[in-house]
Every structure is written in structure tokens, then in C-alpha cells.
Amino acid sequence: MKLVTFIHEGQTQIGAVVGDSVAVATLNIAHADSMLDFLASGQAGLEAMQNLIASGAHRLALNGVKLLAPIPRPGKLLGVGLNYADHISETGREKPEYPTFFTKQSTCVIADGQAIQVPSISEKVDYEGELALVIGNRCKNVPVEKAHDVIAGYTICNDVTVRDWQQRTPTWTLGKSFDTHGPLGPWLVTADEIVDPHNLGLKTWVDEELRQNANTGEMIFNCYDLIAYLSQVMTLEPGDVISTGTPAGVGVKMKPRGYLKAGQTVRIEIEGIGTLTNPVIAEPENFVVEPSR
Known part of the structure; x- marks a missing residue:
């Protein structure tokens, strides 16, 4: 999976790039308020993201969002x-x-x-x-x-x-x-x-x-x-x-x-x-x- 942090309509969200779209995880799966929270959720988070991608739901056009760095402010x-x-x-x-x-x-x-x-x-x-x-x-x-x-x-x-x-x-x-x-x-x-x-x-x-x-x-x-x-x-x-x-x-x-x-x-x-x-x-x-x- 290609995990991303992005801005859409003024809101910072996370998701996964699928072709020319983004599967939006924020508000649609648990522990997706930020990339740090998502990574901390471990295997459960990855499986939830895979299920979201497989569902085909909650998609945005990739060219309609602004990508941030995947980890905008790393702890280290x-x-x-x-x-x-x-x-x-x-x-x-x-x-x-x-x-x-x-x-x-x-x-x-x-x-x-x-x-x-x-x-x-x-x-x-x-x-x-x-x-x-x-x-x-x-x-x-x-x-x-x-x-x-x-x-x-x-x-x-x-x-x-x-x-x-x-x-x-x-x-x-x-x-x-x-x-x-x-x-x-x-x-x-x-x-x-x-x-x-x-x-x-x-x-x-x-x-x-x-x-x-x-x-x-x-x-x-x-x-x-x-x-x-x-x-x-x-x-x-x-x-x-x-x-x-x-x-x-x-x-x-x-x-x-x-x-x-x-x-x-x-x-x-x-x-x-x-x-x-x-x-x-x-x-x-x-x-x-x-x-x-």
C-alpha cells in the first residue's frame, strides 16, 4: 500500500493511493486521525486499510487533494x-x-x-x-x-x-x-x-x-x-x-x-x-x- 497524508477541503486526512484515487481512511476506519496514530495501531490498522481499499468506497481523485509528507512531523x-x-x-x-x-x-x-x-x-x-x-x-x-x-x-x-x-x-x-x-x-x-x-x-x-x-x-x-x-x-x-x-x-x-x-x-x-x-x-x-x- 501507498499510505499518504493529505489535505482536502482544508482538512488533514490520511489514506492510501489506489491508481489515480485516494481511499480516505480518516473517519472511515479506526485510528486514522493521523499517520502516527495509524502506524501505532499496527497490523489491525493495516488490515482495516486493506479492507477499505477492497471495498472501493470513500474515494477522492488524487489530483483533487494536496499531498503532505507522509509523516509531516516525525518524532525523530x-x-x-x-x-x-x-x-x-x-x-x-x-x-x-x-x-x-x-x-x-x-x-x-x-x-x-x-x-x-x-x-x-x-x-x-x-x-x-x-x-x-x-x-x-x-x-x-x-x-x-x-x-x-x-x-x-x-x-x-x-x-x-x-x-x-x-x-x-x-x-x-x-x-x-x-x-x-x-x-x-x-x-x-x-x-x-x-x-x-x-x-x-x-x-x-x-x-x-x-x-x-x-x-x-x-x-x-x-x-x-x-x-x-x-x-x-x-x-x-x-x-x-x-x-x-x-x-x-x-x-x-x-x-x-x-x-x-x-x-x-x-x-x-x-x-x-x-x-x-x-x-x-x-x-x-x-x-x-x-x-x-
């Missing part, structure tokens, strides 16, 4: 640095012994189609096409062989990074957390639809130029490794997002630099999930992020 939004060998090679760094996690603040999240902003204080804005996994079960100390059981599904993340601000602190947090620098979407594909998350083609274009072309099987620490390692430290909860790292081809390593500029468009495609597309604009004057719905 964590990224992983240096998780593809070719990216490590282009940066000149050593292969890490352990996963390198960092935090992106959840106010950076935007949806498919929304604009990435180049802030007035930096022109060094870079793209990073990534597979992101979403936690479905509250969990702690998850062994690698059980990690697949706690994944609700997968989506696409553009880990947009302001490179000069990234280097101002060893935690990277500020350079990873500018408003609009966390595109997620276009939907959340449930884990049962992804036979092997470690064999998916990943491509990133800036306008019509292919910048990244890789396979998720090239990750150093795979999805299950990341969950097992991270859950030794913290409880993971439904709706937490872990973006699994980017392959080679980022703008900072191009000659000349391939930083994003207003007027460009970034398009990330991951096999089995879909395409996340975001235009790039200059930061408007007096911009303030809208409250989470």
Missing part, C-alpha cells in the same frame, strides 16, 4: 553519514567502524512538490538522494534478525544540506536542519510491498542531469543494521524516520561545485517507491514555517 528524523563506499571515497574520509548518525530537526520536513529554499545566508545548498525507513512498532534493543519486523515502510528523503553550516559543528545538526531541507515522500510504501530494501535502484537528477546512480545494496550498514545499532541507545517509536545515507554524486564534490540554485528542480527516484520532486527557490522574505497539521 535521523540521518546517516558516510554509508556508501563510493561516497566515502569521494569525500576522502575513512570507512567508519560504526554508523554515523545525526539529527535533522523535524521542522525541515516538506512534501513532494514543495520548494526547497536557498537561504539568504548561504549558497552552498546540496542535495542527497536517500532511501528512508519508517518505524512501525515501539521498540528497544532490536536484534538485526528481527529488525524487519519493526519497519512500517519506506519512503524517499532528500537530505538537503547547507555545507558551510554543516562544517561549523561536528554534530552537523544546523547544516542539516534548515527549513524546507527535509523533503519526504511522495508516500509511504508499506514494508510488505518492498521484497528487498537492499536491492533498489536510486537515482537523483538536478534538472535533466543525472547526478546520482546507485543501488541500496551498496550501503555499508543496511537498514536492519541501523535499527539494531540505534535501538541499543534509544526507544524507537511509530513514525520515527531514519534516512539511510547517500551515494556518490553530491554537488559539493563536483568541479565546478554543483550546489542547488533557484530555478532548478531536484528529482529522486527509488525503484519500488516512486519519485520525489522538489523545485528550488530563493528563501522568501519573512518566511516562517507553517505549524504542523
Whole structure:
């Protein structure tokens, strides 16, 4: 299933994309007030959504709704640095012994189609096409062989990074957390639809130029490794997002630099999930992020 959060007639709802329509879950099945509530309902919620889809009822045209990020405000939004060998090679760094996690603040999240902003204080804005996994079960100390059981599904993340601000602190947090620098979407594909998350083609274009072309099987620490390692430290909860790292081809390593500029468009495609597309604009004057719905 392709799970979505969307706005229709001013109301935020959730549902599932079926062809060119959306099966509306809000008010029609239990635990569907938000995607976080729905994911927390576990298998019962998934079965209810499947029954709703099978019924053919409560449909809206997909082009008649506004998609939000599938998880508009994750409780945790964590990224992983240096998780593809070719990216490590282009940066000149050593292969890490352990996963390198960092935090992106959840106010950076935007949806498919929304604009990435180049802030007035930096022109060094870079793209990073990534597979992101979403936690479905509250969990702690998850062994690698059980990690697949706690994944609700997968989506696409553009880990947009302001490179000069990234280097101002060893935690990277500020350079990873500018408003609009966390595109997620276009939907959340449930884990049962992804036979092997470690064999998916990943491509990133800036306008019509292919910048990244890789396979998720090239990750150093795979999805299950990341969950097992991270859950030794913290409880993971439904709706937490872990973006699994980017392959080679980022703008900072191009000659000349391939930083994003207003007027460009970034398009990330991951096999089995879909395409996340975001235009790039200059930061408007007096911009303030809208409250989470």
C-alpha cells in the first residue's frame, strides 16, 4: 500500500493511493486521525486499510487533494553519514567502524512538490538522494534478525544540506536542519510491498542531469543494521524516520561545485517507491514555517 497524508477541503486526512484515487481512511476506519496514530495501531490498522481499499468506497481523485509528507512531523528524523563506499571515497574520509548518525530537526520536513529554499545566508545548498525507513512498532534493543519486523515502510528523503553550516559543528545538526531541507515522500510504501530494501535502484537528477546512480545494496550498514545499532541507545517509536545515507554524486564534490540554485528542480527516484520532486527557490522574505497539521 501507498499510505499518504493529505489535505482536502482544508482538512488533514490520511489514506492510501489506489491508481489515480485516494481511499480516505480518516473517519472511515479506526485510528486514522493521523499517520502516527495509524502506524501505532499496527497490523489491525493495516488490515482495516486493506479492507477499505477492497471495498472501493470513500474515494477522492488524487489530483483533487494536496499531498503532505507522509509523516509531516516525525518524532525523530535521523540521518546517516558516510554509508556508501563510493561516497566515502569521494569525500576522502575513512570507512567508519560504526554508523554515523545525526539529527535533522523535524521542522525541515516538506512534501513532494514543495520548494526547497536557498537561504539568504548561504549558497552552498546540496542535495542527497536517500532511501528512508519508517518505524512501525515501539521498540528497544532490536536484534538485526528481527529488525524487519519493526519497519512500517519506506519512503524517499532528500537530505538537503547547507555545507558551510554543516562544517561549523561536528554534530552537523544546523547544516542539516534548515527549513524546507527535509523533503519526504511522495508516500509511504508499506514494508510488505518492498521484497528487498537492499536491492533498489536510486537515482537523483538536478534538472535533466543525472547526478546520482546507485543501488541500496551498496550501503555499508543496511537498514536492519541501523535499527539494531540505534535501538541499543534509544526507544524507537511509530513514525520515527531514519534516512539511510547517500551515494556518490553530491554537488559539493563536483568541479565546478554543483550546489542547488533557484530555478532548478531536484528529482529522486527509488525503484519500488516512486519519485520525489522538489523545485528550488530563493528563501522568501519573512518566511516562517507553517505549524504542523
